[in-house]
Amino acid sequence: MSATKMLQILDAPGKDKGRTPAGLKNDDLKAMFRAMFFTRLLDQRGMNLQRQGRIGFYVPSFGQEASQIGAGYAMADEDILFPSYRLISIALLRGIDLRHVFNQAWGNAEDVCKGRQMPNHYAFPEINWQSISSPIGTQITHAAGAARAAQIRGDKRVSWAWFGDGGTSSNDFHAGMNFAAVWKAPCIFMCENNHWAISVPQEMQSASATFAEKAVAYGMPGVRVDGNDVLAVYEACREARDRAVAGKGPTLIETVTFRMGPHSSSDDPSKYQSKELFESWQKKDPIDRFRAWMKGKRIWTQKWEDELKEQMLAEIATAVEAAESTPAPAIDTLFDDVWAEIPAMLLEQKAALIDQIRRTGDIEDTGGAFPL
């Protein structure tokens, strides 16, 4: 593995072509496909819901399904995830109930996060999925710290941090990589290079030839892998995890992929992205590539996919309906969870609000549209 040469398996030239990475059975391959496919369907639905004005915001991961699921499949249950906002695929793979996803999108009363954050800012404690925030990169130092904590406790658990090409410019990338490397902490840094940070192309993000090479600055191995090749991503991650668990320290993995949709439901790439570039990547669609490979291996059939699709769409529809019909959180929840207990000063603010509503009636929701 290398920081400059790109690992490929799916349709790589030569001997790699067609091999199945060690440890993967047909059922695994099918599960990987299923997860990628499900993500695509979910994203289409999420974007639609936003276009219809039913939810305020959505972040799809069109084109990045292999980069995500390859990694997700390499993780162990006990591992700890420090995800970005563009990563719902792995939560689904780890078995998160779809209702949680849509409850969060609506920020309703049953949302795990109590309607306090924008859509796509999930927290799923039952799968060690840490709470997502918007500031780019902040989770990277958390992952390094959690990995150090596992080391201190003597636990064999690996922390995974996800971020984009843009995220490599953040303060926390620099600090997180450096601390983890000095500590030789069991941490894997996943850089999804989807070529864009909103409208800023990768060559304006960094003058380095690759993002994987940034590992050199920290004395850490850097691996560059074809991010539209789910098997290559899986293998690179698996090896990095083995290293981490063996006490050999952290790894930076760059998955080279492409954002095949807008940055989010608020973005219009036509202002800054050429049609040709988009089309050249469409040809490398990670689902299409994996499907073709599986078909060649006779693991995939059209009938299987059709059945999957039907089931999945039904599942999504049910979850959407349930979430949409759940009311918003109660007003007094606004004051919970700032501190472990509500202090007197905040109780007073709460009482004043409740008193005002009692006297002058409900507060009108005037809305507002998210631009980004």
Added chain:
Amino acid sequence: MSATKMLQILDAPGKDKGRTPAGLKNDDLKAMFRAMFFTRLLDQRGMNLQRQGRIGFYVPSFGQEASQIGAGYAMADEDILFPSYRLISIALLRGIDLRHVFNQAWGNAEDVCKGRQMPNHYAFPEINWQSISSPIGTQITHAAGAARAAQIRGDKRVSWAWFGDGGTSSNDFHAGMNFAAVWKAPCIFMCENNHWAISVPQEMQSASATFAEKAVAYGMPGVRVDGNDVLAVYEACREARDRAVAGKGPTLIETVTFRMGPHSSSDDPSKYQSKELFESWQKKDPIDRFRAWMKGKRIWTQKWEDELKEQMLAEIATAVEAAESTPAPAIDTLFDDVWAEIPAMLLEQKAALIDQIRRTGDIEDTGGAFPL
């Protein structure tokens, strides 16, 4: 030049040994020696003054004179300096009046900075020496920005940022290196690797094999040079400057040297540094090495050095006396220069203070000792 192999000239094996870098005449060599030697004497005096309780704080650069003067000699007058607190040598080389140095150490009424900053936090506008602050690394992005500004204006001026091994861990190192590289800005990043960030040794600062290698992360050349070899440092800097002026972008230079004194007048290295390590570096004293080389070339004589020393000590003594006998800044200067004009709210605070002093007398100076 290379990020992993170390450039040496002074007593390097093989053909480099003894060669004089292009462009340096005997007078230049003597000027370089003089500047290194002067710095050493000044630092001894500064430390003494602090020990005697006459100034509050001092930062010496014992052992780093070659690393600094080699670079200082490679700069052009029009270049812009973004120095660290451990770099008075270059200000002296560029002809700063010694009185400025001691006025600043005393923070007296004639101090360029009006007594507002700790000792060693100089600002020397007449030599493009930017104002120094204490937070580590903040000047690195400034240098990148000034270099970009020169590029925008079409000026052939180079910005120089100085920082230590510890400084490479700062947010601003990461951002400054990245921005400068993406912009191909005429900027030189000088990392003085003196092996310590106060008590933290370089191997706890970064797991990378060298600091020069960090350049790879930014797609920028990195150069590792013997920092106790003034000629090697000069040559590396000269080449980097030529590149910058030619529009070829920034360079990171790591000068490998050693902090042969305490971190500052407040530090005691015996708690964390072995005597053996110190002694091994004492043998590589940059002034001794350069003296030996010059002697071999018959450029140096004991008499010349003795005369220099006498002159320099007298010069220092005069400047110390003048600075020490200059009074502290007037109390009302406290309110100047926060904004371009003093706003009403601050005028009111000033008036209240002046009024109080008028009524209740002068304010007592209770002192306080700096621990770091």
Added chain:
Amino acid sequence: MPEMTMLKAINDALRIAMTKDDDVVMLGEDIGKKGGVFGATEGLHAEFGDLRVMDTPLSECGIIGTAIGMALYGLKPVPEIQFQDFIFPGFDQIVSEMAKMRYRSGGHFTCPMVVRTPSGGGIRGGHYHSQSGEAYFAHTPGLRVVMPSTPREAKGLLLASIFNDDPVIFLEPKALYRHSKEEVEEGFFTVDMDKARIARTGKDVTVCSWGAMVSIVMDAAAEAAEKGIDVEVIDMRSMLPWDAETVIESVRKTGRCIAVQEAPRTCSFASEIAATVAEKCVDSLEAPVARVSGFDTPFPYSLEHVYKPDKKRVLNAIDYVANWQ
């Protein structure tokens, strides 16, 4: 005079500044071809090119730090931070460098520059696209902290900020970007940021606010007038330095005062106004100085409309102080 949204007025001010002075440069995330996520820099990259309108890597530390370097060199940088909530990775540069440069160098080095950034709620942005951080900046001597309340104010204050010798944090009330419209003079003009603006004269209660809250306060004042309460509305414009005199003079007349803001309450600029008014107007005050503000919680998502002070909440406070005895 053409009618402009606040976004258009800001875009216009930027274009005028760049045309007037070659030293004005802009840098930030997505401000180039995309024209900014809100469109404030629309068209400027095409007009002024790569060297004057720079898309940057994703680092607010880098954006502000390099802008300071440009200012030290002699340019007039106008960096954009995509959301005020994302200014914190560059906070050290603001507090330690930008704010203190003039003072620490004895006046020899200065960094006049304007950090533009959308601030406040109104777009369903949750914790991280809605905060009002003015108190952080207003507690930092050396900075100017300015926030406009209408399109005309935005243009005039932005031009005044750019052609000013101090570093400015210019907070743009994103709720008004598209939802405010006003006739705005063409060409170059400035608005005096050292003076607060009396947006409505009145004799019963003084209400101080800034940014997007001003129009809400104006609505509340109109409704209060129907009930016979005559409200004087002060648009603060600048929070550091701030014009206490105008406020004090008003409260000496009305005897009652309210400060209205979106930010959390504790240690806020509303607290500063209340403290100052209570001290300076102790003899004329006929009621406690009330603060209407966001709660001491993070900015929420689903309940944003409950968190942000609205007309009802302001009216409630007006009733409270007007009826106090």
Added chain:
Amino acid sequence: MPEMTMLKAINDALRIAMTKDDDVVMLGEDIGKKGGVFGATEGLHAEFGDLRVMDTPLSECGIIGTAIGMALYGLKPVPEIQFQDFIFPGFDQIVSEMAKMRYRSGGHFTCPMVVRTPSGGGIRGGHYHSQSGEAYFAHTPGLRVVMPSTPREAKGLLLASIFNDDPVIFLEPKALYRHSKEEVEEGFFTVDMDKARIARTGKDVTVCSWGAMVSIVMDAAAEAAEKGIDVEVIDMRSMLPWDAETVIESVRKTGRCIAVQEAPRTCSFASEIAATVAEKCVDSLEAPVARVSGFDTPFPYSLEHVYKPDKKRVLNAIDYVANWQ
């Protein structure tokens, strides 16, 4: 009971916490072999080893960010920031992550941890080794902001902070590190940070302060007593959440109030106290609430003693409010 300096009391508290609970870990610059630049962690590295007392690379962003990760994992990290002035490179982690973690995750993830850092003036440290930044933190819901005023308070409040479920910014008044001495109980005990401490009872004037200012206020109170002015001194202990009740009750009794701090004046915690007192005690106040504070300038070097409120300045304010009519 042994007599301890504040430094010793803090060192003692840290040792007790680490002995009591294996999950307590420390990280920071120079806290290992060197024992911290002030010596607060002296001996702890030798006693508890590399895994529990970690020297880190020079990055406050890394120190606070990784400490949050450790807290999320279940440890109880106690990071040290070498000077409060150097916390700003990690400010984003504090404001965006540490403070909001509990709220944004619906209470599912929390990061109880204590960021210890020396604060305030008193060592001739100039701009960057002297600042009092409490207002920045006290404006950030979700944080606790605590500052002790004596060695005993330091030990008890630090232990209370470590064994507490919220993230705490623990500001150590460096001026008192070596210059305060007091008898302090041995072993584990805590001090209630939710309650302000009445350091001196009095009936004429209430003076609120915290950290190093408390002993200066106590001196001033003693001198005022000679002039027949009976001062009640309140040590706030915590600035967020803060105990307004104790202050209000006191001012209802004395009718006069002063807040004393080292920090710059505008948007400060003294402003918060003044605003709240003016609002809540409007009927009992017999004088304006005065603020004695640092000026709205950076912290100076040569004129540090003029910048920091001293006994004379406090007495001046006491005279002012006591004689107000």
